Amino acid sequence: MLLIPCPFCGLREESEFTYGGPCRDLPAPDGQADAAAWSRALHMGQNPRGPLRELWYHTSGCEAWIEVTRDTDTHEFIQGSQT
Amino acid sequence: MGYSAFSILGHALTANKHWQAAVGTPQMRTSYDAVIIGGGGHGLATAYYLAQQHGITNVAVLEAGWIGGGNTARNTTIVRSDYLLNSSFRLKDFALGLWADLSRDLNFNLMYEPRGYVDLAHSDGELEHFTLRANAMRLGGADAQILTGDALQERVPELDMASPKRFPIAGALVQEAGGVVRHDAVAWGFARKASQAGIHVFQNCPGTGIKVRDGKLQAIETPKGRIACDKALISVAGASTQVAALAGLELPLNSINVQAFVTEPVKPALDTVVNYNAGYSYVSQTSKGEFVLGGATDGYSSFARRGSFERIEDVLARALQMFPFLSRLRLMRHWSGTADIPMDGNAILGPTPVEGLMINAGWGYAGFKATPAIGHQMAELLATGQMPELLQPFAYERFALGAEQDDAGAGPYPWLH
Incomplete structure (x- = not known):
C-alpha cells in the first residue's frame, strides 16, 4: 500500500487516489509543433526505472490533482506538490 | 535423447546418474x-x-x-483467444492452435489442458458487448458461446450465482478451447x-x-x-x-506491476478457468490442487516486482464473490512481475x-x-x-x-x- 503525500491532507492511503499517470510535457498548442513532436510527447519517454514525475487525483479526499515524484524501483516518494 | 517412459525406466536402473542437462x-x-x-x-x-x-x-x-x-x-x-479486434484475435487464435500439438513437438509435457475459459459479465450491457466479441470470434473461425442462467450454472456448478451481489452475474462468454498450460x-x-x-x-x-x-x-x-x-x-x-x-x-509504454498468488492445495473442485470482469479476478485450480488467482495491474508505473495489498484485497474479494468456499483457504505464495503496457x-x-x-x-x-x-x-x-x-x-x-x-x-x- 502506497502512502501518498498530499500537500493538503498529508500522508494518505493509495486507495483514496486515482492514478493520473506520468506528467507529459506537451508542446504549446500554438500550431508550431509538428505531428512527430506531438506523437513523441504523447507516447514516448515516460518510463524511467527511478524517479518519475507523476499525477494523482485525490478522489476520496480533497479532490485536487497533485504532482509527486516517486521512485518506480523503490516506491519511495521524493517530493509532492499541488498542480 | 528423447523423454519417454522407457528413458525414465532406463535411467532409474542406473540410479538417475546419467541424465543430460536439458540446456548445455x-x-x-x-x-x-x-x-x-x-x-x-x-x-x-x-x-x-x-x-x-x-x-x-x-x-x-x-x-x-x-x-x-x-x-x-x-x-x-491461462491461454485463450477471446479478443474483439481481428488483429489481436488472429494472433492469439493462431497460438491456441499451436498449443495443442506442442507437447508432442517438443517431447516435453506442457500439461496443456483445454478446460474452457469462462468470462463473466455483470450487466446486460456488458453481456451485449461480450456477444459482440463472441460473434467476432465466430466470424474468425473460433468457437465461442454465450451462456446465461441455468446453462451457466450447469457449466460451472461451483459458481455462486444465487446470493445477492454488488455485481450480479448476468452471463458469460465461454471459450471451450481456452485453458491452462504449465x-x-x-x-x-x-x-x-x-x-x-x-x-x-x-x-x-x-x-x-x-x-x-x-x-x-x-x-x-x-x-x-x-x-x-x-x-x-x-x-x-x-x-x-x-x-x-x-x-x-x-x-x-509504461511498466506496471502485476501480481498473482496461489492457495494451499486442496482436492479437485474447479475444472475450468473463470474470470470476474468487474475489476478482474482470474481463478483456476492447478492439477496439484492449488487455486491460482490473478487480477488487474497495480495501476501505476513500477519496476519494483513487489505488490501492493490494495490489489491483493481486490482480487480476493472478487474471487470470493464467485467462489465463497475459497474463504477457507490460506494463500501460500505470492509474486509479482513487471508488465510493459503500451499506449x-x-x-x-x-x-x-x-x-x-x-x-x-x-x-x-x-x-x-x-x-x-x-x-x-x-x-x-x-x-x-x-x-x-x-x-x-x-x-x-x-x-x-x-x-x-x-x-x-x-x-x-x-x-x-
Whole structure:
C-alpha cells in the first residue's frame, strides 16, 4: 500500500487516489509543433526505472490533482506538490 | 535423447546418474547469424522455430537470469483467444492452435489442458458487448458461446450465482478451447529443443550493449564477450525500456506491476478457468490442487516486482464473490512481475528504426498465451526479413501514424489497459 503525500491532507492511503499517470510535457498548442513532436510527447519517454514525475487525483479526499515524484524501483516518494 | 517412459525406466536402473542437462553450457562464438536478447518463452520459442521451420541454428539466446525465472513463470498460465479486434484475435487464435500439438513437438509435457475459459459479465450491457466479441470470434473461425442462467450454472456448478451481489452475474462468454498450460515447462521445453538443434542458450548472460553504426546493427555486447551480428531481436518483457535504450530507442509504454498468488492445495473442485470482469479476478485450480488467482495491474508505473495489498484485497474479494468456499483457504505464495503496457494496450512487434534490430515488447499481462505464435512469426521475420501478415498491425510505427490497436478502447493510458 502506497502512502501518498498530499500537500493538503498529508500522508494518505493509495486507495483514496486515482492514478493520473506520468506528467507529459506537451508542446504549446500554438500550431508550431509538428505531428512527430506531438506523437513523441504523447507516447514516448515516460518510463524511467527511478524517479518519475507523476499525477494523482485525490478522489476520496480533497479532490485536487497533485504532482509527486516517486521512485518506480523503490516506491519511495521524493517530493509532492499541488498542480 | 528423447523423454519417454522407457528413458525414465532406463535411467532409474542406473540410479538417475546419467541424465543430460536439458540446456548445455556452450562456448560463445564471436559472431552469430542472429542474436535473441531474452530467454523467456517468446525468445526461446523464436529460437526453436528458427531451427525447426527455417534450419537456422547459428543463433545465440541471451538470458539475464535463468530459464523459467522471468515473466514466463510469473503469469497465471491461462491461454485463450477471446479478443474483439481481428488483429489481436488472429494472433492469439493462431497460438491456441499451436498449443495443442506442442507437447508432442517438443517431447516435453506442457500439461496443456483445454478446460474452457469462462468470462463473466455483470450487466446486460456488458453481456451485449461480450456477444459482440463472441460473434467476432465466430466470424474468425473460433468457437465461442454465450451462456446465461441455468446453462451457466450447469457449466460451472461451483459458481455462486444465487446470493445477492454488488455485481450480479448476468452471463458469460465461454471459450471451450481456452485453458491452462504449465508455464515454466514452456520455457524449459523450448530451451531444450532449441539447444538440441545446436542453438546456444546462455543463462546469467544479459545483453549489456547494442552497437549501432550509421543506423545499422553491428554487434551485441555481453559479459562473455562481443557478438558481431546483423540481426537481433529484443524480447525482454519488463526490461524492454532499458534494453531498447541501449540502441537509443524509445518505446511507447509504461511498466506496471502485476501480481498473482496461489492457495494451499486442496482436492479437485474447479475444472475450468473463470474470470470476474468487474475489476478482474482470474481463478483456476492447478492439477496439484492449488487455486491460482490473478487480477488487474497495480495501476501505476513500477519496476519494483513487489505488490501492493490494495490489489491483493481486490482480487480476493472478487474471487470470493464467485467462489465463497475459497474463504477457507490460506494463500501460500505470492509474486509479482513487471508488465510493459503500451499506449494502446497491444504489443509492439517487428522492425525498429535501427536496421537489423527487431523488437517484441509491450505484451503487458497478455504475453504468455501468444508464446508459440510469436515464436513462429518472429522466426519468420528474422529468417526472411519480411514482416509476416499477422504481425503487421502491431508495427512500431503505428503510434506515430495513429493506427493504434486498442482492444479496450481506453486510449493512451497504459495503467487503464
